[in-house]
Amino acid sequence: MTTHPAAVRSDAGASRAVLSARGLTKRFGPFLAVNNVDIDIHHGRVHALIGPNGAGKSTVFNLLTKFYTPTAGRIVLDGTDITAMDPARVARMGMVRSFQISATFGDMSLLDNVCIALQRPNHLSVQFWRPLSSLDRLRPRAMELLDRVGLADMAQRRAADLSYGRKRALEIATTLALEPRVLLLDEPLAGMGHEDVENMASLISTVARDCALLMVEHNLRVVADIGDEITVLQRGEVLARGDYATVSTDPRVREAYMGSEDGGH
């Protein structure tokens, strides 16, 4: 009998979280930015993290990906405790993030941006003696990824010259290059035009079929549309969690969003 690994994983994913954190806490001096947050991210689902500005969403991202060391709490990825692991190693375990402030390699072409991500899994990152042409075999895959986010026709442009929304798209292409098992996107749709938002949202929900996805997003229409599970954060604490219907009718959430169902966006 042949076992299909993906099938096994999605079976297990329904019951057990791929990524889970308990009692996650972060202090900056006296300021408690994240306080005792529990979160579980499941395979094949889109988990949205929402909340007002300064609620601590990005800080939670930084804690989960180990860019910050938690003051307290425990993080488990695929059964491994990663609380004390360094961020690069966490990334190599298959948890990849994007950044709220668009993070691209500005002075490189879009193609090279994506190739940087492809180099490591293809064992082409330490060869200081080989010519750049040794990276040519990564280019078809990089072009595919750029095409997936609608940037194929500007592959040779400098990343720094892109509009904000397109930088976001490039960042997603770069992230997808690693075929992450856990994908964390910090406001992936910020700065995108109406049409791009729709395309990107559908791309995100497609991608989420094969991984566990956590995203911070202010656009509640998109959250309602593609979010399977929602956690609302306020002043560093979990205010509510559940599906969109549950969360959006929660009186405390409505109050946090000043009574408006779509958060005024």
Next chain:
Amino acid sequence: MSATRIDTAGMPARRSAAPALILLAALVAALLIAPVWIYPVFMMKLLCFALFAAAFNLLLGYTGLLSFGHAAFFGGAAYVSAHAMKVWQVTPEVAILAGIATAVVLGLVIGAIAIRRQGIYFAMITLALSQMFYFFCLQAPFTNGEDGIQGFSRGRLFGLVDLNDTMNLYYFIAAVTVLGLLAIWRIVHSPFGQILKAIRENEPRTISLGYSVQRYKLAAFVMSAALAGLAGSLKALLFQFATLTDVAWNMSGEVILMTLLGGIGTMAGPVVGAAILVGLQNFFATSGFPVTIVLGATFMICVLLFRRGVVGELAHWLESRKA
């Protein structure tokens, strides 16, 4: 999306290596005929500093790390090479290898400590550690304190070619410098070089893609130190002495100036910067006018007028004409 469209129309050509090859050919040709007009010792000094600056630029220009301690590698290698030739009486190529090995060890130690910090703190730590090395050299018996190591024969390369002959020495130093520059070119234009560039452009992003950036930085640091050591060994071979000047902080400052003057992150920049600086030093050394003032003024002009350095401004101008 169709795969065929991507494979053909969407696949842009990689930038051709032709301009680099033309530049290399021109450099080699210029080096071959230069001694006809230019005093060979001046040329050799220039080459040593060009290699030193290019090695420094590997770190500043292509990895984004500003080291204020490169004199340690340059001068440390110079001392050990000089000592090897004088006391151990080895052939020059062995002395040079000993110098490089010294620079590698120093690079590993200083680099491993410094890369834990970023930006200005990185620069300050490299400065502090290289100053510690300076005081070590001041105290250590084998360096002969203020006198330095001098009065040794250059010997025969591989036991065959007599390097006390100026033209032999010139072609040897020219060849080694060109090889050193080629090595830097290769490192910069390699899969590894791409990761260094990524670190320079956005370090957190590089980490988030799974790269342990500290290791890449340390590797770049040691490579840069090794090549700076090669330059220092050549300089010791050329002038037949190694002194405290080679390890002093001024030397670290000069190499920064050369690189900024020529243009950071360009291949030709450090070479041009070294030529300008060594030229100015030579010119004013005989005039009695204080060289420090000239260097200071040069730096001011560079900061005010050519932010990108001479080569950087030129490249920018050519680019903007094309557009």
